Amino acid sequence: MNKRLGKPVKVLDSLPLLIVCIAVVSSLYVVCFTGIASNNAMRYMIQIFLYITMGEMWNLLSGFTGMTSLGQQLYIGLAGYSVAVATTKLQHSLGVGLLLAVAVSVVVALLMSLLLFRMEGMYFSIATWVVAEAFEKLFLNWKYVEQGSGLTVRVVPYPKIFEICAFSLTVCVAAVAVVYILLRSRAGLGLTAMRDSITAASACGVNVFCHKLLVYVIAAAFTAVAAGVFFVNKGIVYPESGFGISWTVSMIFIVTIGGTGTVAGPIAGAVIYVFLQEFLAHYPGWSNIILGAVTILVIFFMPKGIMGTLQEKLGFEVFSAKRFSFAKHK
Amino acid sequence: MYFVQVIVNGILLGSVYALLGVGMTMIFGIVKLTNLAHGEFVVLGAYLSTVLAPLLGIDPVLTLVFTVPLMFLTGFLLQYFLIGRAMKKGAEAALLVTFGLSIILQDGMLMIFTADARHIVASYSMMTVSVGALEVSVLHLVLFAISLVSILSLSAFLKYTHTGRAIRATADDSDAAALSGVNISKVYSIAMGIAMASAAVAGLCVGMKWTYYPSSGGSYLLIAFVVVVIGGMGSVPGTMVAGVLFGLAQVIGGANYGLLISYVMLLIVLVIRPKGIFGK
Amino acid sequence: MSDTILEIDSLSAGYGDFIAVDKVSMTVEKGQIVSLIGLNGAGKTTLINTVAGLQKPDGGTVRFKGEDITSLSADKIVAKGLSLVPQGGRCFNRMSVQDNLLMGGFTKSARKKLKETLGHVYELFPDLADMKKRPAGALSGGQRQMVAIGRALMARPDCLIFDEISLGLSPAVIKDIYRRIIKINEEEKTSVILIEQDTRRALNASDSFYVMLKGRVVLSGKSSGIDSETLKKAYFGI
Numbered sequence: 001m002n003k004r005l006g007k008p009v010k011v012l013d014s015l016p017l018l019i020v021c022i023a024v025v026s027s028l029y030v031v032c033f034t035g036i037a038s039n040n041a042m043r044y045m046i047q048i049f050l051y052i053t054m055g056e057m058w059n060l061l062s063g064f065t066g067m068t069s070l071g072q073q074l075y076i077g078l079a080g081y082s083v084a085v086a087t088t089k090l091q092h093s094l095g096v097g098l099l100l101a102v103a104v105s106v107v108v109a110l111l112m113s114l115l116l117f118r119m120e121g122m123y124f125s126i127a128t129w130v131v132a133e134a135f136e137k138l139f140l141n142w143k144y145v146e147q148g149s150g151l152t153v154r155v156v157p158y159p160k161i162f163e164i165c166a167f168s169l170t171v172c173v174a175a176v177a178v179v180y181i182l183l184r185s186r187a188g189l190g191l192t193a194m195r196d197s198i199t200a201a202s203a204c205g206v207n208v209f210c211h212k213l214l215v216y217v218i219a220a221a222f223t224a225v226a227a228g229v230f231f232v233n234k235g236i237v238y239p240e241s242g243f244g245i246s247w248t249v250s251m252i253f254i255v256t257i258g259g260t261g262t263v264a265g266p267i268a269g270a271v272i273y274v275f276l277q278e279f280l281a282h283y284p285g286w287s288n289i290i291l292g293a294v295t296i297l298v299i300f301f302m303p304k305g306i307m308g309t310l311q312e313k314l315g316f317e318v319f320s321a322k323r324f325s326f327a328k329h330k
Numbered sequence: 331m332y333f334v335q336v337i338v339n340g341i342l343l344g345s346v347y348a349l350l351g352v353g354m355t356m357i358f359g360i361v362k363l364t365n366l367a368h369g370e371f372v373v374l375g376a377y378l379s380t381v382l383a384p385l386l387g388i389d390p391v392l393t394l395v396f397t398v399p400l401m402f403l404t405g406f407l408l409q410y411f412l413i414g415r416a417m418k419k420g421a422e423a424a425l426l427v428t429f430g431l432s433i434i435l436q437d438g439m440l441m442i443f444t445a446d447a448r449h450i451v452a453s454y455s456m457m458t459v460s461v462g463a464l465e466v467s468v469l470h471l472v473l474f475a476i477s478l479v480s481i482l483s484l485s486a487f488l489k490y491t492h493t494g495r496a497i498r499a500t501a502d503d504s505d506a507a508a509l510s511g512v513n514i515s516k517v518y519s520i521a522m523g524i525a526m527a528s529a530a531v532a533g534l535c536v537g538m539k540w541t542y543y544p545s546s547g548g549s550y551l552l553i554a555f556v557v558v559v560i561g562g563m564g565s566v567p568g569t570m571v572a573g574v575l576f577g578l579a580q581v582i583g584g585a586n587y588g589l590l591i592s593y594v595m596l597l598i599v600l601v602i603r604p605k606g607i608f609g610k
Numbered sequence: 611m612s613d614t615i616l617e618i619d620s621l622s623a624g625y626g627d628f629i630a631v632d633k634v635s636m637t638v639e640k641g642q643i644v645s646l647i648g649l650n651g652a653g654k655t656t657l658i659n660t661v662a663g664l665q666k667p668d669g670g671t672v673r674f675k676g677e678d679i680t681s682l683s684a685d686k687i688v689a690k691g692l693s694l695v696p697q698g699g700r701c702f703n704r705m706s707v708q709d710n711l712l713m714g715g716f717t718k719s720a721r722k723k724l725k726e727t728l729g730h731v732y733e734l735f736p737d738l739a740d741m742k743k744r745p746a747g748a749l750s751g752g753q754r755q756m757v758a759i760g761r762a763l764m765a766r767p768d769c770l771i772f773d774e775i776s777l778g779l780s781p782a783v784i785k786d787i788y789r790r791i792i793k794i795n796e797e798e799k800t801s802v803i804l805i806e807q808d809t810r811r812a813l814n815a816s817d818s819f820y821v822m823l824k825g826r827v828v829l830s831g832k833s834s835g836i837d838s839e840t841l842k843k844a845y846f847g848i
Contacts, residue, residue: 115597115600115601118600118601118604119600119604122358122364122563123559123600123604123605125364126555126556126559127596127597127600129552129555130552130555130556130593130596130597131593131597133552133589133593134590134593134594134597137587137589137590137593138590140586141586141587141590245548249429249433252426252429256426260422285437285440285441286437286441287437288433288434288436288437289433289434289437289438291430291433292429292430292431292432292433292434292437293430293434295426295427295429295430295433296412296416296426296427296430296431299416299419299423299426299427299430300415300416300419303419303420303423492712492716492721495705495709495712495713495716496713496716498702498704498705498709499702499705499709499713501704502702502703502704502705503700503701503702503703505664505684505696505700506696506700506701506702507702507713508663508664508683508684508685508688509662509664509684509688509693509694509696509700509762510685510688510713510714510716510717510761510765511685511688511689511716511717511720511765512685512713512716513683513685514683514685
């Protein structure tokens with residue numbers, strides 16, 4: 001029967017992509033270390049890098065694998081408290097704190113997987129949120145972490161801002177690279193198959209549990225590192241700021257605006273989010289109203305997000321997760 | 331005796347939790363949508379009653395005469411002109427639209443009503459009656475009556491009216507319902523209207539029982555979720571049973587551990603019966 | 611027989627990039643039984659789902675009783691008097707048999723004579739009257755098809771479309787259902803479109819026929835006197 005095949009998308013890939021990426025990343029490192037950028041500019045850069053990391057990880061879970069989590073703040077809160085306990089309570093360095101954050105998150109993610117992976121779809125989403133809320137209530141009642149008043153994060157010696165900036169950049173680059181490599185690998189094929197149909201994927205021999213576990217643990221670990229750096233900057237962590245749903249609000253916004261299911265999407269989304277937030281700080285009270293309105297407008301007029309729509313309009317794709325791709329055109 | 335007291339309070343409060351879940355479960359069962367703005371709808375209902383009662387000089391319960399039709403109309407229009415159109419772009423788009431609505435409503439209410447804690451006070455808020463050795467709060471009895479009447483009249487509406495039958499048919503098989511002459515987008519809009527009307531009633535109840543803020547929506551959404559998932563999505567009887575279980579957990583666990591107990595309860599239910607107690 | 615009740619003119623429909631129905635034309639006369647036959651995947655169901663308004667057409671027109679109904683939604687088309695008994699019946703399984711039938715009479719015009727029509731349907735399917743309180747999901751396949759037919763009749767249609775009504779039923783039940791369809795056609799002067807994979811059964815019951823293959827109509831004519839060799843060639847596309 002008649003099939004209307006689209007024209008193939010030009011994929012900016014392999015060598016040219018690698019050269020462009022190395023150029024961009026190394027110039028960003030140069031900016032960090034040479035002190036060209038003011039402290040203020042570096043503060044924005046840190047935020048962008050950290051939000052890209054979290055956005056990429058949420059997109060990996062939801063956009064690529066179909067595990068729409070409303071509870072990644074679980075690992076953000078755990079990371080915040082890990083860093084606080086390691087540095088302030090136990091007087092260790094920041095490095096130890098971040099390692100502890102990753103270790104705790106990975107262990108909790110492994111344990112949670114036993115519980116959460118029994119559920120699919122909306123049930124999974126709700127359960128992830130409930131687990132995060134349950135941890136919030138736990139920390140609210142836990143004497144060792146000062147209950148509701150929270151813990152301060154005092155890092156000695158306090159790293160210079162350019163060090164934090166360079167470290168955040170490294171985490172961010174690693175996150176993008178891991179997502180890209182993972183999706184281009186054999187496992188990536190299984191993951192996208194699972195997003196479309198769990199049953200069909202497992203019928204094709206995809207080990208659903210292992211694939212989910214891999215993605216879930218990677219997402220937990222990277223989110224934890226990014227969150228750890230975040231709380232060093234903030235200087236304090238308390239249950240609501242660590243385990244609050246507002247983290248998920250930010251991640252959903254970043255990924256939706258940027259483009260769900262694209263590797264480049266969260267990068268665009270995070271840049272827009274950080275600048276929009278800064279801009280909205282001048283209009284107190286309006287920030288969520290505008291964020292909400294932008295989300296709804298994007299859904300109606302750019303359902304594939306900024307990167308998704310650009311890719312469709314211009315016919316090329318950066319960081320394609322597909323091995324073969326066809327653009328749909330009418 | 332303490333034991334009986336706990337059970338009675340748990341059941342009375344449980345009806346309010348069930349009411350919180352009913353609007354959520356209807357939208358899930360009929361429109362097949364997870365409405366992330368349901369919590370804000372409840373808070374909006376609470377604010378409307380808080381403002382109207384002193385303004386009109388009437389008992390807070392009587393404000394329902396105004397808030398229920400108003401919220402029904404708002405829900406109907408929201409679904410018809412906004413959410414329904416997003417649904418044509420896919421389930422995820424609709425979910426994100428309700429998410430957008432929830433944060434817009436949150437800040438909108440913050441601007442209009444400020445961040446102050448609010449509470450709806452009625453003349454009988456502090457009274458109790460004694461039944462034998464049992465002390466029962468009048469407020470709890472009133473809330474129980476309101477919730478029970480709402481849920482039962484909703485069930486009767488679904489069971490015995492033409493529109494109710496069309497709603498059930500749409501939940502069962504929307505294509506077959508369309509082939510019977512049902513205008514599906516109108517049924518979806520009516521369902522959202524009913525869900526929002528139920529949020530108006532739930533808002534009054536939670537506002538009379540607890541203090542609330544513009545940001546309280548998230549916790550009500552979560553409670554509604556927990557109740558609905560324990561009961562089984564789309565099941566009204568399941569929601570009622572789950573509401574009572576949730577109420578008992580709150581009364582037993584108190585302010586510090588009540589929610590923690592019910593979250594753990596939810597996770598246990600999900601592990602044993604991943605689709606809820608009454609889920610199919 | 612004289613005037614046309616349903617006129618499909620070069621109708622196209624598909625799913626995404628896939629064209630399932632390619633410029634199909636077809637007419638049904640008042641009071642006639644027309645059979646639409648073809649292999650699995652020939653596009654029969656897509657065609658009538660598009661006619662009934664469940665799916666948006668990519669091109670062409672559908673006229674019913676002289677009125678253009680191409681872009682109407684399913685509920686508006688039912689109200690005009692064109693009803694579809696979808697594949698597998700699609701009863702409301704969680705509702706009682708009686709509620710299923712009452713749903714069939716949901717349109718404004720049907721609601722006026724709801725009681726009368728209900729009595730008539732119970733007359734036609736006495737079995738259904740005995741189990742009106744039972745949920746439709748608890749019935750057998752044949753009984754569910756009866757509920758689906760009864761539900762469609764409740765709208766008092768002028769034209770009835772049956773999509774593979776015999777699918778998964780035993781020969782005795784199929785025979786029974788066909789007998790009743792012919793009775794409905796004779797008594798009510800309702801036009802009928804029968805979608806079938808079984809050519810012999812369809813041709814025996816109908817006045818004229820259409821054969822579809824790969825989204826197109828490849829053969830049509832009067833049901834009586836068609837030679838089996840021509841039919842076989844068109845049916846299998848050899």
